[in-house]
Amino acid sequence: MANEKRMDQVILGFLSHEPMTGYEIKKRIDTSLHYFWSGSYGSIYPTLNDLEKNGLVTKAEDKANARKKLIYQITDAGREALREWLKMPVVKNELRYETLLKLFFGKELGKEGVLQHISDFEESIKKELPFLEMCKAQLNDFCDVEDHRYYMLTVQFGIETYKGYLKWCEEARNFLNSYE
Amino acid sequence: MANEKRMDQVILGFLSHEPMTGYEIKKRIDTSLHYFWSGSYGSIYPTLNDLEKNGLVTKAEDKANARKKLIYQITDAGREALREWLKMPVVKNELRYETLLKLFFGKELGKEGVLQHISDFEESIKKELPFLEMCKAQLNDFCDVEDHRYYMLTVQFGIETYKGYLKWCEEARNFLNSYE
């Protein structure tokens, strides 16, 4: 239904950590949330305006810089709205892998083509994994800070599923090669 | 960009197995593809019309039944289009888990709330897993049929990632409980 990407909650979430600009929010989405969430400027800026209109954030122009820079800050009402949403049960966890779709219809493609998709997938995962490992290493030193423990959970989730994927790639290859 | 859900390819894919109705396609999406893909009638029927207009499928009315029933069949051109798409590299594999989003902003929710989300997630996975195990058992007897080997790959993927999720749930709980 409505609000698939929950941009309002994502923004409130980041602002609950500290005040920042829309640009900075985008950067954090693309790093911290990158493997399980996404969002674009065309969604961030309008949502920031809506949130301000509804009193969930306040906007302040950074006069120190000549550059136009709008720093947003969460209000009490905003924090309350965030908490309200966080308490609610999760509505949707969605995995949509084109790779699996192509494998499912693999007969029309043939074994070689399927193996190629498996290799491509494997490679993409192998490229992503080091980033997550790095995140984990960095977080590891700061787990006494409560926030960091929660980030750690998501990173750990990523690392384990990715490792599972790699194991599956290996097995899938063996499985296919065991025939004919 | 365009065509996120690749309904055209999904339809061609199923029709490459055998002719069927739009209703039947929907059912198969909701079972065979269910844990990594989705699609609605509002998307299936219009796409079927487009495909027919473009000569990728043909439509035949089932006169045997009094009930209005349109059986679609893939054409050579349709099969070729499917193959063309299957050969192309995968564009997007997307995971979007609200659970992870809520965990990431977990500080505002607190440890108990986070643990609740982990339990909810665990439960939902535990509920899904038996279905996949059943699929695997059924497919296992027919792996000499090429198609079934490809279905098996996707099922195996699901089973392994789901088991990984359960392991993570356990670890996540232990991790959180090791603090404070």
Next chain:
DNA sequence: CTTACCATGTAAGGCGTTACATGATTCA
């Protein structure tokens, strides 16, 4: 001096879901 990055925003348009509308058939 030019590339990369910081920074904000809008408009158009595609995509797909939800909700609605309709009706036959099967099974208990």
Next chain:
DNA sequence: TGAATCATGTAACGCCTTACATGGTAAG
């Protein structure tokens, strides 16, 4: 006879991305 399932379709509407538009600043 009522519920569930089979079966097809459309319209409205929301959501989000892409592409465009603009310009400052830092670093090499």
